[in-house]
Amino acid sequence: xxxxxxxxxxxxxxxxxxxxxxxxxxxxxxxxxxxxxxxxxxxxxxxxxxxxxxxxxxxxxxxxxxxxxxxxxxxxxxxxxxxxxxxxxxxxxxxxxxxxxxxxxxxxxxxxxxxxxxxxxxxxxxxxxxxxxxxxxxxxxxxxxxxxxxxxxxxxxxxxxxxxxxxxxxxxxxxxxxxxxxxxxxxxxxxxxxxxxxxxxxxxxxxxxxxxxxxxxxxxxxxxxxxxxxxxxxxxxxxxxxxxxxxxxxxxxxxxxxxxxxxxxxxxxxxxxxxxxxxxxxxxxxxxxxxxxxxxxxxxxxxxxxxxxxxxxxxxxxxxxxxxxxxxxxxxxxxxxxxxxxxxxxxxxxxxxxxxxxxxxxxxxxxxxxxxxxxxxxxxxxxxxxxxxxxxxxxxxxxxxxxxxxxxxxxxxxxxxxxxxxxxxxxxxxxxxxxxxxxxxxxxxxxxxxxxxxxxxxxxxxxxxxxxxxxxxxxxxxxx
Numbered sequence: 184x185x186x187x188x189x190x191x192x193x194x195x196x197x198x199x200x201x202x203x204x205x206x207x208x209x210x211x212x213x214x215x216x217x218x219x220x221x222x223x224x225x226x227x228x229x230x231x232x233x234x235x236x237x238x239x240x241x242x243x244x245x246x247x248x249x250x251x252x253x254x255x256x257x258x259x260x261x262x263x264x265x266x267x268x269x270x271x272x273x274x275x276x277x278x279x280x281x282x283x284x285x286x287x288x289x290x291x292x293x294x295x296x297x298x299x300x301x302x303x304x305x306x307x308x309x310x311x312x313x314x315x316x317x318x319x320x321x322x323x324x325x326x327x328x329x330x331x332x333x334x335x336x337x338x339x340x341x342x343x344x345x346x347x348x349x350x351x352x353x354x355x356x357x358x359x360x361x362x363x364x365x366x367x368x369x370x371x372x373x374x375x376x377x378x379x380x381x382x383x384x385x386x387x388x389x390x391x392x393x394x395x396x397x398x399x400x401x402x403x404x405x406x407x408x409x410x411x412x413x414x415x416x417x418x419x420x421x422x423x424x425x426x427x428x429x430x431x432x433x434x435x436x437x438x439x440x441x442x443x444x445x446x447x448x449x450x451x452x453x454x455x456x457x458x459x460x461x462x463x464x465x466x467x468x469x470x471x472x473x474x475x476x477x478x479x480x481x482x483x484x485x486x487x488x489x490x491x492x493x494x495x496x497x498x499x500x501x502x503x504x505x506x507x508x509x510x511x512x513x514x515x516x517x518x519x520x521x522x523x524x525x526x527x528x529x530x531x532x533x534x535x536x537x538x539x540x541x542x543x544x545x546x547x548x549x550x551x552x553x554x555x556x557x558x559x560x561x562x563x564x565x566x567x568x569x570x571x572x573x574x575x576x577x578x579x580x581x582x583x584x585x586x587x588x589x590x591x592x593x594x595x596x597x598x599x600x601x602x603x604x605x606x607x608x609x610x611x612x613x614x615x616x617x618x619x620x621x622x623x624x625x626x627x628x629x630x631x632x633x634x635x636x637x638x639x640x641x642x643x644x645x646x647x648x649x650x651x652x653x654x655x656x657x658x659x660x661x662x663x
């Protein structure tokens with residue numbers, strides 16, 4: 184059977200790629216090539232940016248409510264292809280059926296949610312120091328925006344970047360990850376089917392070193408939003424600096440989970456497990472390291488060990504009721520194995536897992552490490568896989584100090600029945616998000632933003648919407 188070769192989507196049309204370089208897309212559960220996408224170059228990027236620039240003024244001139252209608256149409260188109268999109272995400276990303284399906288429906292809900300901001304975002308009238316003067320603060324579109332996507336939540340991240348951009352009058356060029364581009368092609372098909380005005384949404388596949396860099400460096404781009412690694416964020420900032428282009432970056436995480444001795448252990452074990460193995464541990468905000476109070480350490484470890492041993496993993500295309508699928512690719516498999524091996528070499532003790540599972544597909548066993556010390560690499564370096572290191576503490580002060588001892592600052596969590604303990608942790612934890620007695624999963628109406636090397640700017644809710652707006656202040660003097 185011939186492998187399907189995908190197309191680019193520029194200025195409202197699917198463009199047959201004229202180049203001769205293609206990128207193979209693999210199924211991580213089987214290692215089979217399932218499609219090829221264009222390895223686009225600078226010329227294709229320029230065409231997409233020019234299309235977005237050409238469409239932007241007319242798009243911004245539409246009343247926001249009319250722009251919102253288009254988002255509702257795209258959301259309806261997604262729901263009409265729910266199972267197909269779920270299958271695409273499973274095949275190229277290795278997600279479990281439940282998580283892939285949730286991503287599809289959450290994406291549609293997110294578009295509907297952002298569409299409803301059409302009548303709600305607003306400017307201000309500020310009091311003047313002068314007689315007969317009004318000061319108006321208008322909120323206006325930035326212009327051409329770009330979204331550079333990761334592979335771990337590839338479908339949802341299209342909406343997270345495109346929905347607030349479009350509702351506020353911007354146009355956008357999207358670059359999906361070269362590992363998971365097929366879902367983005369399907370998104371473009373839905374955009375095409377609903378008849379979104381040409382040039383408002385454009386899609387370019389290719390490598391970050393070429394496509395991503397040009398999207399960040401191009402003088403016609405008003406804002407670049409990237410979700411990815413710290414290294415990718417550094418490269419994006421450097422490229423954008425030439426034109427002082429606005430950047431919004433969601434980068435890495437190393438989320439601490441603090442378990443106090445008064446915690447509900449059944450709740451804590453389940454929530455931390457869910458937060459660690461979601462998408463096979465390949466989520467920037469999931470629990471990455473556990474600090475458990477000394478008095479309950481042994482009981483917590485025993486319960487968590489049993490929970491890890493019960494985790495069911497396999498090929499999500501073959502079985503729906505799984506907890507985990509594979510890692511995304513061979514490089515990810517090697518990275519996780521190296522981090523586990525290094526932790527053991529530094530003195531950590533392996534309780535369960537620790538190795539690749541099987542010899543076909545990028546599967547890694549759920550892995551629990553104990554006797555871990557704060558100075559070990561595994562407590563500081565992001566581990567994109569189902570690996571959980573555990574260490575202990577005596578006092579909350581000690582736990583918070585170790586939790587904050589990190590270059591990242593995206594999410595954190597604490598498990599306690601004591602309100603004073605929870606509030607103290609909230610006051611002192613230096614992270615963009617803190618979850619109390621629940622798993623690490625944000626809400627679309629919140630604000631997902633990190634401190635330190637976890638990023639700049641943020642997404643979701645009113646604050647995420649305003650990332651795509653700029654102010655225009657008008658001083659109006661009149662004669663009475």
